[in-house]
Amino acid sequence: MTDAKPIRVLIAKPGLDGHDRGAKVVARALRDSGMEVIYTGLRQTPEQIVETAIQEDVQVIGLSILSGAHNFLFPKVMELLNKKNVQDILVIAGGVIPDEDIPLLKEVGIREIFTPGTPTSDIVNFIKNNVKNNVDDEN
């Protein structure tokens, strides 16, 4: 019934946009698939997101953005993760993101971008297939 090692995910909304319906729907879907989802609410700075991810020792960060500032904020999150030498977190993103921006975002290290219309099961499956659940093997 319950997994002794549930996947821990941080769902975060960087920047100034105030719409988190999508983030909540995703958080709920991940919860229902047996994950532990930390939701931190609106208007997070990249610094807050990275620090929260480290304190909570998550395996996944899901960034949600609708404001159009993704080309600035997503690379900033990746830059801070690199600066803190955090390489073991899978970073994915979603929201209103034009197709032409996706290659750049993937280049900086966002592993997958989920745009409007994506079934939540795709996100669940992507996380389950891509998380290395190997805390015991580290350290």
Add this chain to the structure above:
Amino acid sequence: MDIIQGVLNGDTRSIAKLITLIEERSPKANEILKQLFRFTGNAITIGITGPPGAGKSSIINQLAKKFRNKNKKVGIIAIDPTSPFTGGTLLGDRIRMQDLTLDEGIYIRSMGSRGKLGGLSQASYDAVKVLDAAGMDYIIIETVGVGQSEVDIIRLADIVVLVLVPGMGDDVQAIKAGVMEIGDIFVVNKSDIDGSDRLVNEIRMNLELNPKKSSFKPPVIKTVATTGEGIETLDETINQVYHELSINGIISDRRKQHAQQELQELIKDFYLKKINSSFPAEIIAYTEKILKKEIDPYSAANAILEKEE
């Protein structure tokens, strides 16, 4: 960095990784905790409990800032319920604690209750030890939103703050057993709404009726956590109460009880694990017999324990 040294230095990643090992019940966690144990016992542990939506997270957000003003380091463990069906959980306590995220003197960890029903998680007991060894001066434990009987926090914290809000029932609620008995400090939050004075009076009357002849009477404080009103008083009261309970020996009595309960739990876990691995076939066979009413569960348990001896 070595994880033990990392924790002792207060390194965030080491603390975070160790708590994950504890949550996953890794044997490695026990080995590390053995090394860290002698560095524990210095922090003041404060349990914050109360019904869902009473304002526990918001109060912690404000209270932690007061502790930081005095240059104290603060560890926070915030527990939310795990789904009994999927094992998933939505941990949302940090939403009210955003102000604290970037303060280097504060570490916050959200935890799912993972099957425990008393308001805490199994791993929270050891997580407190980790934060203690990491040099936190105060460790605040936020329970899941409780109903009437989730009182496990008294097995973990030095002092318990019970947060209530007006409008949750009549005056009989205040004299019921359970959570209403465990507060060392009562906080009436959202005290800017109607009914808060009445609630304060009901709590006070209930405390007056306590038959125990103790000089200690839990204080009742009004707060509005969203504005910070009353938090200064809460901070002072926590220190006064901790001081008073230390002088009259209650804190050390509690710590003794906690240590004994932990030891007994460990023995129980250890023994059950041993029985499970020594007699897996017997356990299945006896379960079948119980279902067929060929044996009662009391005699079955005895029979298996006798094999062990």
